[in-house]
Every structure is written in C-alpha cells, then in structure tokens.
Amino acid sequence: MTEPPRKRSRVACTLCQSRKRKCSGDQPCATCAQFGSDCHYDLQSRRKRDARLFQLQSAPADPSTSLNGAHPQPTEPKISPEETAARLSSLDANSGAAFARRLGLKVDPTNAPKMHLFAWNVGARHPLPPSMPPPSSSTPKAVPIVDSISQDEMHSLVTIFFDKVDPCYGFIDRDHLLRQVTRRWLPSTSDSALPYSPYDAILSGVAAFGYLFSRRQACATELQLAETARLILDQTMLSDTTPSVDIVTAWVLRVSYLRLTASPNAAWMASCSLMHIIEATGLHLELPSDHAINQLPEPCDPETRRRLFGMARHLNVWISFELARSRVVLHGATSLPPTPRxxxxxxxxxxxxxxxxxxxxxxxxxxxxxxxxxxxxxxxxxxxxxxxxxxxxxxxxxxxxxxxxxxxxxxxxxxxxxxxxxxxxxxxxxxxxxxxxxxxxxxxxxxxxxxxxxxxxxxxxxxxxxxxxxxxxxxxxxxTEVMREAYSTAYLLILLHQRRKEEDTKALMDVLKVNSGGSVPRVEKEQEEASTSTEPHHSLADYPGFSWLSDLLIDIPSLGNFDMERFMYTDAWPEGV
Known part of the structure; x- marks a missing residue:
C-alpha cells in the first residue's frame, strides 16, 4: 500500500522562507513555535482559498443569464487575494480570543489555551431556583408585567436603570417611560386589564436590567421578565406590520441584556436581527421619504431615531469584532450622530x-x-x-x-x-x-x-x-464558571511566561558560566599583584576587552549599584547552574 502524499502548506512565514524550510502554515507555525520566534506571514504573497470566494462574488455577470438580455450591470472591482488575506487577518486581530490564543502559542504551544472567548461577560445568570415550579409542557406565554411586580417595585427598578445603565446606554426618555408606568398600573378597568401591551417588552426589559444591576444572582422574577420581553418580541417578528419604535427600543434592551448575560452566539445573532429590524423601519435614515418602503407606522423624534440606530450599531460592531465575524452594514445610512445630552x-x-x-x-x-x-x-x-x-x-x-x-x-x-x-x-x-x-x-x-x-x-x-x-x-x-475559567486562564498565561523567562535566564547563565573560566587565572594573578603593589587600583576600562562594561553601567542606570568587577571575576556560581 502506498502512503498518501504528505500535505504541504501553500503559505510559508517569512522566517521559514528565509531559511528555506517547510512551513506548517499554522499561526505560529511549528518552526517559530519551537524557537519562540515571532511568526509573521507576508500578506503581499499570501494566497488563501477564501480569496476565490471574494473573486467569484465580484466577478462580472454573464450577459446571457440576465433577465432582459441587456448589458450587464457594473460590478464592484475585484478583491485581490492580498486584500482578502488582510481582511481575514484583521478579523482575527479584532478578536481578543485570537490574541490570547496566539500569545499562548508563542510562549508554549503545548500548554497554550484553546481558541475561546475568555471573559466574554461575568457569566450567565443562575437558572430558576428549585422553588420555582417547572414550566408546563404547553407553549410558554408572556406574563403581564402587572402580575410580576408592583408599581412601587417598578419605580425602584427604573431608578436603578437610569442611575447605572442609562449614563452609558442612553436611548430611552425617562419622562415618557414613567408616564407609561403610571398608565400600565391604572385600575383593572383600563390598560392593565390587557394580557400585555407591546410596551410591556420595554418595561420588562428595563425591570430585568434593574434586577441585574442590583443583585449578584438572578431571581425568578428577573428571569421571568426577560422571558416575557423575548416572547413579545418573537411574536412581533411574525407580524406583517412594520415594527414600531417601541419594538425597536425593546430589541435594543434585549440585545444589551444578552451581551451581559448570555452566550456569545446568542448575543451576536440577536444583534444582527436588531440591525435588520433597524433597516426595516428606516431608522438608519435621517430624513426618510414618505414614499419609502421602510417606514415607521408612527412619527419618531429625530434624537430618538439617532440614539436607537447608534446603539444598534455599537452592539453589532463590537459583538462581531470580538467573535471575529462580519457585522451588518446598512448601506445608504444617513443618520447623524446623536446630540450629547x-x-x-x-x-x-x-x-x-x-x-x-x-x-x-x-x-x-x-x-x-x-x-x-x-x-x-x-x-x-x-x-x-x-x-x-x-x-x-x-x-x-x-x-x-x-x-x-x-x-x-x-x-x-x-x-x-x-x-x-x-x-x-x-x-x-x-x-x-x-x-x-x-x-x-x-x-x-x-x-x-x-x-x-x-x-x-x-x-x-x-x-x-x-x-x-x-x-x-x-x-x-x-x-460563575466563566469568571473562574478567565482567572485560571490568565494565571496559566502568566505561568507559561514566567517559565519561559526562567529558561531564557538559565540559557544566559550557562553562557556566562562557560565563558567565565578563561579570565580566572589572569584575574587571580592581577589580584595578587595588586595586593603587593602601591599603584592605584585599575578599573574595568583599563583591561583590554572590558571597556564596554563601563559604558554599560552608564547606559543602564539600574546597574549603578551592581558590582560588575566582582561578578566578572568570580567563580562562585549558584548551585545547580
């Protein structure tokens, strides 16, 4: 039986190219990992299979396949393989997970941490406590917020939200929200008699944030509020009507909450959905046309429009960067930056x-x-x-x-x-x-x-x-498991770095030990002569070959108190070296 042909990398790092060695094509490659060198690939000469995808996407259309047989529409310029490699490298460079992985591989390829998003957040909120009744087998339903918390509790949670969350994530008008709270908790003959209203998604989201920023561990009410908001938003996704500003606001709240409490994948997919909803409502347009397909069902304050779009962009950009994934870009966006409060x-x-x-x-x-x-x-x-x-x-x-x-x-x-x-x-x-x-x-x-x-x-x-x-x-x-994992990984990276430093120090000590013996006989003779001589004591600069040490003492101030002569002329090395 013939052995299968050995696979070779079509990409070689600069070090392997200069040494004319076979390169594994990893990051770092096997050679650079072995010698601890900085592994770098020349993007101008790299060719990746992904480049073909970019070229196919930007290739001119075949006129014969056009619907009307007219001349093909102008296409964007082709993206070169060099640009493709640079973009893929940039995606990795944006990701903190890839950075931690490369750092560990450079120090110790064997024990380096795996590719993982360490410290993504402080960890998921704890599941429902045992005292909470198990969910029924039927389809879950949104619980009216008036059945979950009292009006006084809602006011307390609103205060926490605007004290701790709003200064950074400012996209909700406080006065309008408080008016809605008062309206929702009116006697049962009016709005409070409804199972839920679309604005319940906002109230539930704000209340969930209030619990999140006031308790180390989640309570059953927080999780129920977050679930209610999710169910309301999922239901609106099935509607044929254009989402309202309230629904968009509730979506921003949900994505923000997921970024702090959920898994990376869940947060990223929700942030992409939010950007698509922004496009569907036309919130990315500063002056939407009355004849536009994307049109809100009600007027929207320009500042509210800008802040919602700005928050959606911020969340999607950073979640995408940290996961080394593509973000959603809304072409033709004309929204202006929000005015500082x-x-x-x-x-x-x-x-x-x-x-x-x-x-x-x-x-x-x-x-x-x-x-x-x-x-x-x-x-x-x-x-x-x-x-x-x-x-x-x-x-x-x-x-x-x-x-x-x-x-x-x-x-x-x-x-x-x-x-x-x-x-x-x-x-x-x-x-x-x-x-x-x-x-x-x-x-x-x-x-x-x-x-x-x-x-x-x-x-x-x-x-x-x-x-x-x-x-x-x-x-x-x-x-949480997330924080224990992050702390252990950081400790491991420092430990690997310290061991590498010890190995480097030992290598230097070995060199000094081997090369110190040649100067010992001469030193002993000169010390004997100095003990019986009345001539002034010589410095290191007086000995041929050691004048550079005096310059070293001047250039490195931290060596000012170091007895360099005694160090160079001693044969008392530490044990075990």
Whole structure:
C-alpha cells in the first residue's frame, strides 16, 4: 500500500522562507513555535482559498443569464487575494480570543489555551431556583408585567436603570417611560386589564436590567421578565406590520441584556436581527421619504431615531469584532450622530466612528491610520467608569491590530496605552464595588493581562499584579464558571511566561558560566599583584576587552549599584547552574 502524499502548506512565514524550510502554515507555525520566534506571514504573497470566494462574488455577470438580455450591470472591482488575506487577518486581530490564543502559542504551544472567548461577560445568570415550579409542557406565554411586580417595585427598578445603565446606554426618555408606568398600573378597568401591551417588552426589559444591576444572582422574577420581553418580541417578528419604535427600543434592551448575560452566539445573532429590524423601519435614515418602503407606522423624534440606530450599531460592531465575524452594514445610512445630552460631554456614540474604522472592509487599516486612530481614542477624556471601560476596550483592540501588522509603537504612545489600561482596571473595580456587571469588567482585566505579557517590558509586567487583582475581585463577586475559567486562564498565561523567562535566564547563565573560566587565572594573578603593589587600583576600562562594561553601567542606570568587577571575576556560581 502506498502512503498518501504528505500535505504541504501553500503559505510559508517569512522566517521559514528565509531559511528555506517547510512551513506548517499554522499561526505560529511549528518552526517559530519551537524557537519562540515571532511568526509573521507576508500578506503581499499570501494566497488563501477564501480569496476565490471574494473573486467569484465580484466577478462580472454573464450577459446571457440576465433577465432582459441587456448589458450587464457594473460590478464592484475585484478583491485581490492580498486584500482578502488582510481582511481575514484583521478579523482575527479584532478578536481578543485570537490574541490570547496566539500569545499562548508563542510562549508554549503545548500548554497554550484553546481558541475561546475568555471573559466574554461575568457569566450567565443562575437558572430558576428549585422553588420555582417547572414550566408546563404547553407553549410558554408572556406574563403581564402587572402580575410580576408592583408599581412601587417598578419605580425602584427604573431608578436603578437610569442611575447605572442609562449614563452609558442612553436611548430611552425617562419622562415618557414613567408616564407609561403610571398608565400600565391604572385600575383593572383600563390598560392593565390587557394580557400585555407591546410596551410591556420595554418595561420588562428595563425591570430585568434593574434586577441585574442590583443583585449578584438572578431571581425568578428577573428571569421571568426577560422571558416575557423575548416572547413579545418573537411574536412581533411574525407580524406583517412594520415594527414600531417601541419594538425597536425593546430589541435594543434585549440585545444589551444578552451581551451581559448570555452566550456569545446568542448575543451576536440577536444583534444582527436588531440591525435588520433597524433597516426595516428606516431608522438608519435621517430624513426618510414618505414614499419609502421602510417606514415607521408612527412619527419618531429625530434624537430618538439617532440614539436607537447608534446603539444598534455599537452592539453589532463590537459583538462581531470580538467573535471575529462580519457585522451588518446598512448601506445608504444617513443618520447623524446623536446630540450629547450634556454639552461638551463625550458619550459612547463619540467612539462609534473610530470603532467602525477597524472594520476589515474599510481602507483605513494601515499602520499610520491605526496609530492615528489610537491617538484619537487616547485623547478622549471620559469620567464615568462605564465609558472608561468602553474606551479602554477600544484602545486594546487597536493595539492588537497594530501588533498584528508588526508596527513598532513609540515609547510615549505605549506609555499612554499602559496609563489608560491602569485607568480601566480602576474603573472595573469601581463597577464591581457598585454592583454594575458590565461585560467589560471581565473583558478589560483579562485583555490587560494578555497585552502586558505581549508588551513584555518592566512597566507592562509591573501592571500584571493590578490586572490579576482586578480579575480576582470580579471572580469573587460573580462566582460563575466563566469568571473562574478567565482567572485560571490568565494565571496559566502568566505561568507559561514566567517559565519561559526562567529558561531564557538559565540559557544566559550557562553562557556566562562557560565563558567565565578563561579570565580566572589572569584575574587571580592581577589580584595578587595588586595586593603587593602601591599603584592605584585599575578599573574595568583599563583591561583590554572590558571597556564596554563601563559604558554599560552608564547606559543602564539600574546597574549603578551592581558590582560588575566582582561578578566578572568570580567563580562562585549558584548551585545547580
């Protein structure tokens, strides 16, 4: 029996190309992983099978297949394989999961953590307690909110929502919401007699957020409210009528809640559905036409329109980036940025254009453009801890992109990156203390650990203790499998890094040990002569071949108190070296 032909990679990294070695095509490849080298593929010479898909999608149509036999419509220019490879690389670079995976592979390919979205959020809310009756086998139904909580409880939960959630996710008018609460809890002869109203989806969503931001663990009422909102929204998806502004608002609430409590896949699919609903209602258009197909059934305040579209974009962009998946882009969108509620005060919407510039399909993904975007992000001044975390998350993503391009960042810019990272860690601890389980309180500390290990200088490694302390506080406050996994993985990455450092130190010590013996006889003779001589003591610069050590002491201030002469002339090496 003949052996099957051995598979060869059609892609070789730059190191394997220069050494003319066979490359496995992995990231990092087997050779770079073995020697601990930085594995880099030249995008100008890469060819991936995915490039064929892009070429087929942009290929000119066959005139014979057109419906009317007319000339084919103009098509977009073909996307080259180089651009395809760059886009795929950018998708991975946007993802914190891919970054953590590459970091582990570079240090220890055998024990590196698998590809996984660590610290996606603080973890799923606990399931229904045992005291809760099991659901019936019949189709679940939405429970009227007036049967779930009292009006006083609703007012309390609304207060929590606007104190903790609204400053970051501002898209609901408080006065209008409170009027709806009063109307919903009127005597049973009016609206409260209804099984539920479409606005119940908003009230249920707001109340669920109130529980989420006031209790470490979920209660049965929170889960019931979230389920009621879901059932109402699912029912509206089956309707032939265009969704109302209230339904869109409830969808934004649901996607936001899923981002903080559910799995990555559930949050991503919901965010994509939200973008399609935005398109169906025409909320992405600043001045929708009266004759447009996409038309809301009722008038909408322009500021409300902008904020709902801005929130939908923000959620879909970042969930897609973190999963290394494509986002939904609504072509022809003309919506303007929302007006800040407080003049000259930055909101989350101010960071949206910079976030979207990281899309692999944009043209502004080169090193100079990314470095300029990074400086713009760092120039923003945010006071609220929630927004500091959003800003820090965006900054870390841009830094990952620059590292993927092998860009050398200047020292002052790197110092600013570390400064904002420390600020983000402090913000995360404040959020934990105030029971605000934003997903960034888990994600930012974990990514700071990964980024610090990747930077690998004194200042970055000195921040590891602060990052791990923050991650430990989050895990202690929200004792979930997700947080235990994130903390253990961060610990593993630091352990692998430390072992690699020990191996490097031992290699250097071995070199010094082997090469120190040649100078011992001469040193002993010179020391004997110095003990009987009245001539002044010589410095290292007086010995041929060692003048560079004096310059080293000057160039490295931290060696100022180090006895270099005694070190070079001693044969007392540590045991076991």
């Amino acid at each position: 407080i003049p000259n005060t930055a909101e989350i919407f101010t960071l949206l254009p910079m976030s979207e510039s990281l899309d692999p399909n944009t043209k502004t993904t080169d090193s100079p453009d990314l470095e300029s975007t990074l400086r713009n992000v760092l120039d923003h001044l945010h006071v609220l801890p929630q927004l500091i975390l959003v800003q820090c998350n965006l900054m870390l993503c841009i830094y990952r992109r620059l590292r993927a391009l092998n860009c050398i960042i200047s020292g002052d810019l790197l110092d600013r990156v570390l400064a904002l990272s420390r600020k983000g860690l402090q913000a995360a601890r404040e959020m934990v203390a105030s029971n605000c389980p934003w997903h960034q309180i888990a994600n930012v500390p974990f990514q700071v650990v990964c980024t610090s290990l990747a930077i690998d200088n004194r200042a970055a490694l000195g921040m590891l203790g602060d990052a791990m302390r923050t991650l430990r506080e989050v895990a202690a406050a929200y004792d």
